[in-house]
Amino acid sequence: MLGLAPGLAPARESPDVEVALGASNTTDREFTAVASVAWLPELRRMSNAVLRAEAGAVLVDGRGHVVGRDLDESVVVGHVGLRYERTDTGLTLGAGVGGQAGETDALSGDVQFITTGGWRWERFSLLVRHISNASLDSPNDGETMLVAGWRF
Template sequence: MFSPIHSSRALAGLVVVLLGLAAGPVAAREAADIEIALGASNTTDREFTPVASVAWLPELMQMHNAVLRADAGVVYVDGRGDVVGRDLGDSVVVGHVGLRYERTDNGLTLGAGVGGQAGETDALSGDVQFITTGGWRWERFSLLVRHISNASLNSPNDGETMLVAGWRF
């Protein structure tokens, strides 16, 4: 559950992360697509929290009715504050690289990547995280489900499953 204090802190954290990431190299922004996404994440016992991400998605290859893109970005998962019996208080930032496959005929979007994190909770523990993405894209707007987990390399392995809405620039 969100308290007013926690929600204000979460919003401020999301704004700082997005502004910092959006101020990246101008050449990268002009050369390829940048996607900014906001949403909510859930872990094992329905503990929801805000999330934000920024991804650089340069085109690698045109295929018949599809595009293959590199996917390099950062996902911010806000800390949940005090949760009884769980260590979910810290905010976590996961940097990642991978690939994203986008259909140009029906909007299907699939992605996979590997990343490293700063911060640790029961949901995101260990040094290596795997990121999977699925959803749909309409022009510049995307609706994506994303899962981040360490694939049981470290314990605990609760993971984060998020629903985000993104806008491509």
């Protein structure tokens, strides 16, 4: 643990908590609200990029009754992963793995994989995120979301 402390020191100097809100859809365009929070401590600074650890949670709100689909329950996905952020262009890419509380036709199974792509300008981010179990369990509809985030 003590060996990691010097590497985390720069993270305290820059914003490293991101809160995001947006909308998600699944296979038949059933939209719902989503919210997420992530801790993004800096792991390594490169000449034109930053590599960050990511630990967070995503809330996918239940959609209510949808005929023929089980989408009414809200689901929370806790996750860990990495995020790569370009400091010159703002390009942001991330990948992680997580577990969920709750289950729907869109998010089923115990393990979920999270991929993220988008752009960041200073404290503001615009991200597309996909959460899916990668066909480890059926059904495997997944959630694809567009979120706007603010880094604190």
